[in-house]
Amino acid sequence: xxxxxxxxxxxxxxxxxxxxxxxxxxxxxxxxxxxxxxxxxxxxxxxxxxxxxxxxxxxxxxxxxxxxxxxxxxxxxxxxxxxxxxxxxxxxxxxxxx
Numbered sequence: 261x262x263x264x265x266x267x268x269x270x271x272x273x274x275x276x277x278x279x280x281x282x283x284x285x286x287x288x289x290x291x292x293x294x295x296x297x298x299x300x301x302x303x304x305x306x307x308x309x310x311x312x313x314x315x316x317x318x319x320x321x322x323x324x325x326x327x328x329x330x331x332x333x334x335x336x337x338x339x340x341x342x343x344x345x346x347x348x349x350x351x352x353x354x355x356x357x358x
Contacts, residue, residue, distance in 0.1 A: 295303065
């Protein structure tokens with residue numbers, strides 16, 4: 261039952277967001293219709309400016325897979341390295357207690 265409620269809540273939230281967006285767009289359209297024609301270019305330029313800033317905000321996905329390949333790290337025995345570090349830490353802790 262809980263799963264069904266979550267789905268309904270999510271659908272309701274999406275519907276509400278869509279309705280809010282639709283209302284905002286309608287308000288903007290009404291305002292645009294009241295503008296003098298010579299101001300429409302200015303509005304268009306502003307919209308272009310806002311959209312260009314949005315493009316800059318989008319994050320670039322960087323592929324890091326394989327960047328360490330062939331650098332010698334393949335030869336490391338990670339388990340052996342971890343055991344050595346753990347022993348070192350354990351000795352350090354025991355020294356502080358003693």
